[in-house]
Amino acid sequence: MKLSQFKYHLPQELIASFPTEERDEARLLVVDRRTGTFQHKVFKDIIDYLDEDDVLVRNDTQVFPALLNGQKEKTGAKINVFLLRELDEESRLWDVLVDPARKIRIGNKLYFGNGILEAEVIDNTTSRGRTLRFLYDGSHDDFKKTLFGLGKTPVPDSIQRIRDIVPEDEEYYQTIYSKNEGAVVAPTAGLHFSKMLLKRLELKGVDFADLTLHVGIGNFKNIDVEDLAKHKIDSEEYFISEATADIINKARANHKKICSVGISTLKAMESSCYVGGKLKPYHGWTNKFIFPPYDFSTADYLITNFHPSQSSMLMLVCAFGGYELIMEAYKEAIAEKYRFLTYGDAMLVI
Numbered sequence: 001m002k003l004s005q006f007k008y009h010l011p012q013e014l015i016a017s018f019p020t021e022e023r024d025e026a027r028l029l030v031v032d033r034r035t036g037t038f039q040h041k042v043f044k045d046i047i048d049y050l051d052e053d054d055v056l057v058r059n060d061t062q063v064f065p066a067l068l069n070g071q072k073e074k075t076g077a078k079i080n081v082f083l084l085r086e087l088d089e090e091s092r093l094w095d096v097l098v099d100p101a102r103k104i105r106i107g108n109k110l111y112f113g114n115g116i117l118e119a120e121v122i123d124n125t126t127s128r129g130r131t132l133r134f135l136y137d138g139s140h141d142d143f144k145k146t147l148f149g150l151g152k153t154p155v156p157d158s159i160q161r162i163r164d165i166v167p168e169d170e171e172y173y174q175t176i177y178s179k180n181e182g183a184v185v186a187p188t189a190g191l192h193f194s195k196m197l198l199k200r201l202e203l204k205g206v207d208f209a210d211l212t213l214h215v216g217i218g219n220f221k222n223i224d225v226e227d228l229a230k231h232k233i234d235s236e237e238y239f240i241s242e243a244t245a246d247i248i249n250k251a252r253a254n255h256k257k258i259c260s261v262g263i264s265t266l267k268a269m270e271s272s273c274y275v276g277g278k279l280k281p282y283h284g285w286t287n288k289f290i291f292p293p294y295d296f297s298t299a300d301y302l303i304t305n306f307h308p309s310q311s312s313m314l315m316l317v318c319a320f321g322g323y324e325l326i327m328e329a330y331k332e333a334i335a336e337k338y339r340f341l342t343y344g345d346a347m348l349v350i
Contacts, residue, residue, distance in 0.1 A: 003226045006310045016343035019172050024194040027345040031329045038332050043192045043346050052205030054257040059187040059265045060210040062178035065151030073109040092134040101128040113150045154184050156342050182214035188305045189262030192346050209247040213238035213268040233289040238268040245279040259301035263316045269298035291315035292323045302349040306340040321349040
């Protein structure tokens with residue numbers, strides 16, 4: 001398919017600046033692939049679509065405070081650093097993005113928190129990408145505590161253009177079941193779950209299976225080729241335990257529904273399945289780019305948010321739900337004034 005086929009107009013006023021006051025009170029658009037119809041619900045109504053022994057598969061990655069404000073040595077020029085991933089624990093090497101990049105060269109030193117932390121630029125990786133070596137004499141735990149203490153929550157630009165980052169984002173931009181640190185982008189479909197809703201699902205007999213995929217900033221990079229077959233997506237680290245694979249495989253064998261919470265969860269499962277949709281335990285990286293047409297093997301249902309125009313995230317949802325039906329669902333959501341993007345409302349594709 002072509003990039004232009006995934007373009008739609010999103011009115012600015014439909015971009016959510018804040019989440020709903022109660023996580024599970026967001027609106028929910030239910031898209032039925034069999035009938036081609038839509039239902040307008042509230043997110044906590046999702047319990048009505050799951051039965052005993054069905055499996056809810058979640059991404060338990062945890063977002064870390066990846067945004068740093070620093071200064072360049074000598075000139076004192078302000079530099080913004082976006083932490084991507086730690087490359088080497090012992091030598092404090094990090095893969096980062098810098099802005100403005102034209103001012104940052106190999107050998108430059110950067111200071112953060114009025115000199116609390118210092119880093120040296122040791123490599124250029126892309127036009128904006130750099131490798132930094134942080135200079136810190138203490139333990140790794142103390143270093144991470146200092147580094148993250150200076151950082152801010154990396155909410156996407158679509159929100160930052162509307163308002164500044166606020167302290168509440170530290171809580172807003174995290175699922176309540178997150179535990180494995182490593183993401184710079186939240187798995188947003190999971191933001192709608194409350195403790196009460198999870199408890200109600202548990203009491204109904206729904207099983208939970210957690211995997212980890214550390215969502216990267218590549219999800220928000222512009223796709224610059226019209227022919228999607230030529231697009232390359234950034235790799236993301238993921239982990240599926242033997243216990244999680246067993247839960248999902250047992251449900252599949254017993255003909256129970258498997259519901260993926262978010263596209264990152266679905267991508268991880270599809271990256272680690274084999275004949276018959278069975279999952280295998282895995283720890284590694286995936287750069288799987290899913291767009292229509294694509295035959296899914298692992299999930300029956302998908303919970304997702306409303307994603308940006310021409311994004312790889314929208315393409316995956318279209319692959320799961322059917323291109324024409326999902327694009328029609330987006331028109332319906334706009335007409336009904338659903339809230340879009342990171343802090344917006346949700347969609348359930350059944």
